[in-house]
Amino acid sequence: MNQRHFKGDIIVEEVAEGLLIRQHGEGYVARNWRLCPATEELIEAAIGAGLGCMIRDSHPRRNARWPNPRGVVYLAFSPDETSQWSLAIDTFNPRRDDYGFAVFNGKYHEQFLKAGIPFTFEGRNRTAGHLVVARERVLEAINALAVFDHSVLTLNRIAHSETGFTTEYVIQRQILKNWRETPWGRDYEIVQDEFPVDGGRNSRRIDILARHRKNGDWLVVELKRAEATPDAVGQAADYLRALAQRDEFNHGRLEAVVIAERFQKSARKLAEVEGIDLYQIGWPATLTMV
Structure with a gap:
């Protein structure tokens, strides 16, 4: 041996x-x-x-x-x-x-x-x-x-001294740091941020992937700074379809949310079709469903 x-x-x-x-x-x-x-x-x-x-x-x-x-x-x-x-x-x-x-x-x-x-x-x-x-x-x-x-x-890896979401990364950090206060914090635990969808070094990456502590449901969190377009909603929907093809995601439902500072009307319409929830974020991590 x-x-x-x-x-x-x-x-x-x-x-x-x-x-x-x-x-x-x-x-x-x-x-x-x-x-x-x-x-x-x-x-x-x-x-x-x-x-x-x-x-x-x-x-x-x-x-x-x-x-x-x-x-x-x-x-x-x-x-x-x-x-x-x-x-x-x-x-x-x-x-x-x-x-x-x-x-x-x-x-x-x-x-x-x-x-x-x-x-x-x-x-x-x-x-x-x-x-x-x-x-x-x-x-x-x-x-x-x-x-x-x-x-x-670590989750609190870079201090942000300014007020406001200067980059998409700042939104990600604020969500991770304040996860317990989000609508999903009590029931879901974070699996990984920047989760690779396809595998390999050129993989598409989910901003935050979480899983329900009891029933095993999966939650894809897509983040966009400023205004989210239909492309952001389509991206989240594509992630769900990709994960559905992988054996490890066969147990539990697959759901997604998109978080942004604001949303185009067309993005809201597509979200209704795709069954994806939208949340507007305000500094530092206030989330309002739209």
């Missing part, structure tokens, strides 16, 4: 489907991965950089965890169980016993620039995108993370 113990109660073991990652009593399979020198070096580097959490509260999701052998395709690392992911790699090649490019959280954007780490940016804005690093620079980038400020990955 090929098995390695790493710091932080991490046990990595080769199984038929790939690598079984276990930590603090939880586990998941990273499909097609192998316990080779490149993988061991990657894990040790991530742990040494302060990314000693390989199983977060919400990822992988429960239905993808061991003993389900299907698992996931990636190895991912975070500074702790509650923060967002810092680094994910899903491009392992068993024939070469090596991995490919790495994807870092876009919220490290400024810190990557200051550290002079070369990357390709992919995403709609610098806080909702990915920093893609070529294989030959991955370890260098991971080592640089050792001195990064990982607090950017």
Whole structure:
């Protein structure tokens, strides 16, 4: 049995489907991965950089965890169980016993620039995108993370000193920060913000995905700064249709809401057709159904 113990109660073991990652009593399979020198070096580097959490509260999701052998395709690392992911790699090649490019959280954007780490940016804005690093620079980038400020990955990741929604990201932050006071805060818990709809580094992303604590219903929250057009409503509806095709969303209803500062009349009409609720937001996080 090929098995390695790493710091932080991490046990990595080769199984038929790939690598079984276990930590603090939880586990998941990273499909097609192998316990080779490149993988061991990657894990040790991530742990040494302060990314000693390989199983977060919400990822992988429960239905993808061991003993389900299907698992996931990636190895991912975070500074702790509650923060967002810092680094994910899903491009392992068993024939070469090596991995490919790495994807870092876009919220490290400024810190990557200051550290002079070369990357390709992919995403709609610098806080909702990915920093893609070529294989030959991955370890260098991971080592640089050792001195990064990982607090950017928490829900209250950036202070906003102004009044008003200067960006869509500010709306997102205010909703996350005040989730308990929203119409869904008592019944729904946040699964993830910037949730990938399609998978892969170029995936469309749901602003906030939540799930009902008791009955398992899903809630897609789409956010728009200023005035929402019919495109915003259509985007939320497309997300619902995409999630409906995935096995993990077969249990519970799929619903969506769009939050914006104001709505075009045509957006309201389309929302009625699609069965999507609309909420107008006022500073700092006052929501009124329209």
